[in-house]
Amino acid sequence: xxxxxxxxIIQIQNLKTWFLVTKGAFKKVxxxxxxxxxxxxxxxxGEALGIVGESGCGKSTLGKTIMLLEKPTGGKILYNDNxxxxxxxxxxxxETFAFRxxxxxxxxxxYSALNPQKKIYTSFEEPLKVHGVKTQEEREAAMxxxxxxxxxxxxYLMRYPHQFSGGQRQRLCIARALVxxxxxxxxDEPVSALDVSIQAQVLNLMKDIQKxxxxxxxxxxxxxxxxxxxxxxxxxxxxxxxxxxxxxxxLYDDPLHPYTRALLSAIPVPDIHxxxxxxxxxxxxxxxxxxxxxxxxxxxxxxxxxICKTVDPALLHRGQNGHMVACHLYDDKVEGKSAVKMxxxxxxxxxxxxxDEKY
Ligand code: SF4
Numbered sequence: 001x002x003x004x005x006x007x008x009i010i011q012i013q014n015l016k017t018w019f020l021v022t023k024g025a026f027k028k029v030x031x032x033x034x035x036x037x038x039x040x041x042x043x044x045x046g047e048a049l050g051i052v053g054e055s056g057c058g059k060s061t062l063g064k065t066i067m068l069l070e071k072p073t074g075g076k077i078l079y080n081d082n083x084x085x086x087x088x089x090x091x092x093x094x095e096t097f098a099f100r101x102x103x104x105x106x107x108x109x110x111y112s113a114l115n116p117q118k119k120i121y122t123s124f125e126e127p128l129k130v131h132g133v134k135t136q137e138e139r140e141a142a143m144x145x146x147x148x149x150x151x152x153x154x155x156y157l158m159r160y161p162h163q164f165s166g167g168q169r170q171r172l173c174i175a176r177a178l179v180x181x182x183x184x185x186x187x188d189e190p191v192s193a194l195d196v197s198i199q200a201q202v203l204n205l206m207k208d209i210q211k212x213x214x215x216x217x218x219x220x221x222x223x224x225x226x227x228x229x230x231x232x233x234x235x236x237x238x239x240x241x242x243x244x245x246x247x248x249x250x251l252y253d254d255p256l257h258p259y260t261r262a263l264l265s266a267i268p269v270p271d272i273h274x275x276x277x278x279x280x281x282x283x284x285x286x287x288x289x290x291x292x293x294x295x296x297x298x299x300x301x302x303x304x305x306x307i308c309k310t311v312d313p314a315l316l317h318r319g320q321n322g323h324m325v326a327c328h329l330y331d332d333k334v335e336g337k338s339a340v341k342m343x344x345x346x347x348x349x350x351x352x353x354x355x356d357e358k359y
Pocket of ligand 1: 257258259295296297298299301302303304305308313326327328329
């Protein structure tokens, strides 16, 4: 096993999660929604890996598939179990149960994530019971420990979810995920349902907890500022595929993919002297049922070339620190590329060298 593999806790290889599209009384299959379509990725121990993209890009489905809440259509999810990689897609019921203790999920909506009819004590005790914490003393000690981490008083365990504010509920959801001592936390838009003032509290808390427990985070969000704040590395997804991966600084300072540049140009800058050029993409995201041929982004890309309409670009290393991008603009073998210059603030100053086509 290479040093790189040793440091990885999860390796995803060509993962696909497709959903059937049926029609009529006999449910004739007329197509597939390719929510995750050939994703390969390594998640390293102790890192916070951000996953960003527009709604419908497949980021939440990717998280749910890793948790085995969605059944993958193809590919592998390898989990580093004490130095041995095991394919979790092949796990039996018992192995899946053990795996779910190590990988926990925090959902977007803290209102529906907690059972309104059960006291917090019961919601916390159940996972401890099913994962084999036998005595009540041990269970209560575990509950008190995680509640302390999220700054909730232990006596609140006897309350019902409706007696808490949104921020408190999300902190309780984080505590419930932590109570079984996972290695990986998949956070699916954990702060997007909260007020902005509460978001910062919860994000800081999550950062502190990650440091204290040496957790690995998969942080899924559409808010680029939140992802930048939380993540060591960032994955950008578009229509079920990864289009760019880089460490947080490289991605924000020097985005390569035209889609990433457009996303980053939309982040508001709190500085009246810093006029960042906004890149406005035309049109809607195409349907994941009928994806465009070639590069799926070509129908909206201001830099598209002839080759983009037919050839899907591979995700290749560009630059340093593992910066990868899937775009023909950076393929040395492709001729007639658009000239792409950066203004040093992450904004693209683009000139098409080979065409005056308007987009
Ligand atoms: Fe744009 Fe072509 Fe790059 Fe796709 S491959 S992002 S269409 S330039």
